[in-house]
Amino acid sequence: MSFVSQEICVMSAHASRWSLALLMLAAIVVCWGCKTTPVSNRRQLNVIPESQLVSMGLTSYQQILSNEQLSSNQRYIEMINRVGQRIADVVSQEYPSAADYKWEFNVIKSDQMNAFALPGGKVAFYEGIIPVCQSEAGIAVVMSHEIAHALLNHGGERMSQELVAQGVGKLVQFGARNQTAERQDMIMKAYGVGSKYGVLLPYSRKQESEADLVGLKLMAKAGYDPSEAPQFWERFGQIKGSGGPSEFLSTHPSDQRRATALREQLPDALQIYRLEARVRYGIGDPVTPGAAQSNTALPASASN
Template identity: 30%
Template sequence: MNKLVPLLFISLLMSACATHKSPTGRSQMLLFDKNKMSQMGEQSFVAMKKSEKISQDKQKTAYVNCVANRITAVLPDQTQQWEVVLFDSKQVNAFALPGGYIGVYTGLLEVAADQDQLATVVGHEVAHVLARHGNEQVSRSQMTNTGIQLADVALGAGGVANKDLYMAGLGLGAQVGILLPFGRDQESEADELGLELMAKAGFNPAMSVTLWQNMAKAGGEQGPELFSTHPSHSTRIADLQALQDKVSPLYLAAKKQSLPQCK
């Protein structure tokens, strides 16, 4: 088993590399540069446009673009061009990808009843990109796979009995102890940053609570929060309510500007 020590040391050393701070001050491990992440985002978006049906409803498309454009207009980097696509699907969902890509599904428009509620979701998804969560996710996944591979080699070299059982336990521990809680941290951070974005863009942040109440009604029963990458609806709503005092001044300041209404 003495061979296990240097391998674990190498794994720990690798995990200490490329450490950054997120916009809220949380430590992040980022192994990929911006250009690589933009390339991944572009490839994914091109593939989705080929596989998913794009909506031909000009009014709904213009509406979604209006909301998305107001959100991206308040981002720190104004050199980034954003492409927005409305997909014709009953999915109640949206996403944003590194490189400047936003996708919204028509099913979301049935739950997000107005521009403020839609801005809650778009702001949240764009916040994932702003906080480099995609980079963080693929970096953590790569490091987890590397660690498991190193442990597999070490256990085999040490002649450990029931190695498969140990490896199964290690994989489960990595999933529950690292990846899933990490995902919830990202979701909560995106909620906070997204709320700030929508407020700066002149959308009413108080409607974020209404949006997630609608989501709770549409989503039905959820599994235990421990095994979910998203906070429970009740946790998310409580957190958003607690942030209202922080973002209200941003909204009031934005309301003084002449902003287009999205309908």
């Protein structure tokens, strides 16, 4: 056989292997990754089982808390837990898949303006973002939005996209037990945990819109005035405009279009707030003691 013929045979063999790999990848994606988001029914690539995401979320959460100093600010701790439990109660009612979540809410002692929610109900706020929230309703905006990202599997979707882009080999390796460190790095990046744990990956505008819509409904049904949502994002947009550092902004782009879109969704959210919330807390307690409070808690049966 001539040298040219040998080269052709080698190239053909390589091409066959690549074709087989591509066929395997396509089969995995088609058979394993066909899901839709619960809100927009958008087709979503998802090659990681939810049980695995929950397990990864717990491990990552424990690792983060072991490396951080927890806050001793009792007011912050009580507010985060109070708002968190109210939203968690709604999530358990609305999302059967989350009924068995083991919720945890912690405050990390840090000036970072960041917060995150990992699969399985693991939530953390950094002290630096809480003053920007100004009130329980502001905290509810951030928390319900982050929980919505987890419920909608946006982090899992981004992880799946990264795995598929790297090919069949990476998908197989990801399932191996000896890939724990790589798994943790990937989930931390995908869910916007601090930059010290890896490169932050911004959510897509489509994912942000979905999380905005679900988050708005969650906070409204939990009893917090959804009118606070566009106001919070406008405040955060001003921080961005002033050049203030924020890891939260790097994963959650904020601009006037976002606030406008939220205001367009307010009529439906306000109807949920008025008709479906068991208790209406308004904006709740202020973050800073003694600050003005525009609303007080009302039972759902109270007149509008």
